[in-house]
Amino acid sequence: MSWTKIFAVIRREYLERVRTKAFWIATFLVPAFFLGYMAVQFATIRKTSGERRVAVVDTTGHLAQPLARELAEREEARRQKTPGARGIHWIIEPRPVVGDLEKTKEALRREVVDKKLYGYLVLDPALLEKDRAEYYSISVSEFVALEQMERAINTVLLREKIREQGLPASLDKELEKRVDLKTLKVTTKGATEEKGGGIIAAIVFLAIMYMTFFMYGFQNLRGVIEEKTNRIVELVIASVRPTELMLGKIIGIGLVGLTQYLVWSLVAMNLSLPGIASMMAMGEAGAPTIPLSTIGYFLLFFILGYFLYASIYTAIGAPFNTDQEAQQLAMIPSMLIVSGMAVYPAVMNNPNGGVAVFASLFPFTAPLMMFLRTAIAEPPPWQIGLSIVILMLSTMGMAWLAGRIYRVGILMYGKKPTIPEILRWVRYRPGKVLQPASPPAS
């Protein structure tokens, strides 16, 4: 092994890729896409605002007014909490029953269709008996609006019941209180509060790993084939051993991936901090406190997994002359990577169950799933150890196998080799005559 030569290969692979426009376009397009996605989400949430003129058919006769008051109070409270924020402005119009209830509803329906009303609410004793109220509107998927209405109705009904039972009116505030379920992750070292930030970080890491195995693993396949079609490989092999060239390529391409993540994390820190801050303010996620162990495990499984998949992709690229020829076999690592994600829900739901244990020991799913388990639960140390050992041995075995196929494959041109032929290359040992040389031709 000559590290001078390997370094030269790494340098070339890295610089030639990082210098391309395609790399920078991809690097900036992905964050731009995510920011755009977040902006659209944010915009749609904000768009749930404006006037909502709703007719209330109150056959009880004493709920419509309190409801209108309750909605107005809630609106005022929201405005005080976040000044300047636009929200839904409810305009409640109590309507009498004209004729019978069905006729009234029919008339209101026409008003909604004619856009005179946004919707109408029916508060009828027969329905309320069954804990139901009916809300008719052209838009029934406006969750923010619907929730506001539902909460207001419940509060009004609660107060009504308190009054009916002759209980003190101040009881409503007490009864409306809800218990907040605080989740704490139990580890051998004690219990720490889990606000969801740790899990979100683990999922982000998992997505990065998954993407790297796919994208940058596949880059190895393309790189090998490119060198063959360019007919440059023989010139390089005259100076660098095939294993050195392979290693240099895998490392170089891996570093390109890491560069991309570095750019992304810098972009995330600078641009989307307000986004994260607002998300945290909305109480959806706690501050992402990422434990050091998670980062450590991420690096370990990331490197081992990347080498494993890069070796597989290299071995698959080496025998072929075009991407198309290699495509069929390239399905294998792709399926293996996807299968790691296929068991993701099972591992999430039961991080120490049978599926999780198997997926975290099976070398092709282990990088993703063992990492996930260490991040969300606390798998037994022997399982972590065993998983790492199996993964390391598999990676070394795969690199060895890839090296053997690579060595022969890169000089093979012409006809697309069959799988038995490729397997023969693995067994082939130079210096040993596979078949005795035929006697001199007469």
Added chain:
Amino acid sequence: MTAAIELENVSKVFGKFPAVDSLSFHVPRGVVFGLLGPNGAGKTTTIRMVMNITAADSGEIRVLGNPMTRETQNRIGYLPEERGLYRKMKVVDHLLFLAAIKEVSREDARRRIAEWAEKLELKPWLKKKVDELSKGMQQKVQFIATVIHDPEILILDEPFSGLDPINTAIIKEYLSDFRKKGKTIVFSTHVLEQAEKLCDEICLLARSKKILEGNLRELKRRFSRNLLHLSVDAPPAEIASLPGVASCQPVNGGYVIALSPGTDQREFLRRALDRHPLQGFSARDPELEEIYLDAVRAAGIEETRTIE
């Protein structure tokens, strides 16, 4: 001093097909050595084994006295038959990379690239991508890549195939420069005419086997077949019917005549002068092609493949 390259009983079998069959030859230092033979004779396989790109099944190969090591690999300049470059790389970056994998320091490499670019008029192209270069320009880049580390031995596989006449002339000039500096050049070709003009020593291959090896001048003497060149204006039948003529080949303005063994040249010329008005005559050395065909025949190999 040890030979530049030595092969002893080297064999290589691909499946059932013997690519190289117990081949031995040695290349003295400071010569231009031609590895000759038709396509498929085993030239490229031999060169790849010398370069340690393909491993020999049996036999021994020594380069500069020892089996090929990393250190000797860095002292060889190699131009493969399948020539390619990274198409998207800038010329100067490409050359720097190829120098780096020969463990040439970056400063040395930069200096030599500048020198060679000057000599081969490539300077304006150094910052361009390989893709943007003409084929002839790319050939110059490939040649610089072969010599960028100032090698002691040059191994060139079919160096002139695909080269335009101008580049052929340029490369030939630099090869003779290299030889003057005492460096060894090994090249393979299936064009015997080129070999004839360049080589000091040759090794002829046919059907995976060596059929002839040695100093070209000595070989010519050894294979001299009593050839005469006659400048004469006469029908071929009459010339062929002259006593002592074994074969008669019409050439421009006359004939090349091979005399049958035992025929005295002076006796034959006297008789020929009696019958025809000879404008001139000269003794003629055999051409490499003739030596090749003789050697193939002598080796008893049925060579159906044509050679240029």
